[in-house]
Amino acid sequence: MQRDIHSWHSPRLNKPMEVAVYGHYGFALLLLPTAAADFLEYERFQLIDAIAPQINAGKVKVFSINSINAESWLNPNMHPRHKAIRHQQFNDYVFEEVVPFIKNMTSQDTPIITSGASVGALHSANLFFRRPDLFDGVIGMSGDYDLSTYTKGYHDQDVYFNSPVQYIPNLEDEHLLSQIRRSSNIHLVTGSGEWEHPEATRRFAGILHAKGIPHELDVWGHDMPHDWPTWRKMLPHYLDTRF
Numbered sequence: 001m002q003r004d005i006h007s008w009h010s011p012r013l014n015k016p017m018e019v020a021v022y023g024h025y026g027f028a029l030l031l032l033p034t035a036a037a038d039f040l041e042y043e044r045f046q047l048i049d050a051i052a053p054q055i056n057a058g059k060v061k062v063f064s065i066n067s068i069n070a071e072s073w074l075n076p077n078m079h080p081r082h083k084a085i086r087h088q089q090f091n092d093y094v095f096e097e098v099v100p101f102i103k104n105m106t107s108q109d110t111p112i113i114t115s116g117a118s119v120g121a122l123h124s125a126n127l128f129f130r131r132p133d134l135f136d137g138v139i140g141m142s143g144d145y146d147l148s149t150y151t152k153g154y155h156d157q158d159v160y161f162n163s164p165v166q167y168i169p170n171l172e173d174e175h176l177l178s179q180i181r182r183s184s185n186i187h188l189v190t191g192s193g194e195w196e197h198p199e200a201t202r203r204f205a206g207i208l209h210a211k212g213i214p215h216e217l218d219v220w221g222h223d224m225p226h227d228w229p230t231w232r233k234m235l236p237h238y239l240d241t242r243f
Contacts (some may be wrong), residue, residue: 001052006101012093019065019098021105022048025058027243028102030094032116032136034125042149054239061110063102067095069119071140073150078156080154088158094127099134111136113185113243114186117231118142119150122164125188125204128178129164141234144200165204168211177211185240187207189234191224216242 007018019040026065033041042048042064054060059207072086102112112135114124121143128138145161148155173176180186186208190201198219205217224230 001048008097010097011014012089012096013068013106014231017066017093017097019063021061021063023058023061026055026107027058027136028110028112029060029062030063030098030102030112031064031125031241032120032127033065033069033115034116034120036069036235037067038062038076045228047190047228047232047235051239053238054236056190059243060134060239061096061106063105065098065182065211065235067120067123073147074119080151083151083154084158091127091130091162095131095134096215102181112173113137113139115139115235116143118226120148121145124213125164126162128183128186129168130161132179132183137183138189139187139235139238140189141172141231142190142201143188143204143206144195144197146200149200151206165207168207168213168237171211177213180213184214185242186213187238188215188216189218189238191220191226191230192206192222193225193230195226196224197226 001022002024004021005015005018005019010017019058031042041243055062068086068090072083077088114128114135116124121140122145125138125145128135146161146165149160187202188205190196190198205215208215
């Protein structure tokens with residue numbers, strides 16, 4: 001498998017940020033880490049190995065980026081307002097730096113699908129629903145799509161506008177809604193096993209249904225816990241059967 005590591009100093013985050021790139025061709029899959037992990041997390045936990053057949057076949061080219069969750073909502077020592085500001089800076093980093101990098105590594109017409117597990121599912125969905133002009137869909141695995149779950153009672157406009165379950169019910173911009181509705185690749189998948197919270201995924205799917213946004217809700221069984229063996233089954237299944 002072709003594997004390259006790229007890094008640059010992000011002006012929006014004011015720190016070096018790495019990207020692991022796997023593969024040579026195909027649509028672009030942007031992976032957001034779980035919790036406070038880094039750009040190599042999906043490789044360490046063998047998820048990249050699990051999707052190696054699709055990568056090597058030229059179906060997908062994978063871009064795995066760093067998270068800054070440890071510098072925002074998962075940092076117990078930061079003031080909540082500063083956490084919100086850092087989250088917004090991360091969004092701008094993805095929109096203004098990562099997306100152009102992906103386009104330069106592929107083509108201007110290459111679709112970009114966001115994906116992640118756990119907290120990465122929240123971020124991947126939020127990025128897509130905020131900027132459907134940049135992204136073409138999302139595969140959210142085992143996500144809770146309400147940022148308030150992680151803010152320990154703090155709430156402001158930035159929490160609201162980074163919580164898809166909060167802002168989508170009130171979304172009235174028809175241009176934005178039409179861009180979202182054009183996607184045929186909004187996939188919300190969760191297990192029902194230990195540590196999973198399928199009710200969160202069902203809740204989000206119900207919100208999308210109420211807004212007339214086409215999507216797929218896929219709830220797997222009680223043998224599927226909130227853990228890497230589950231996600232190593234989910235992602236290759238979706239790459240094989242939906243793309």
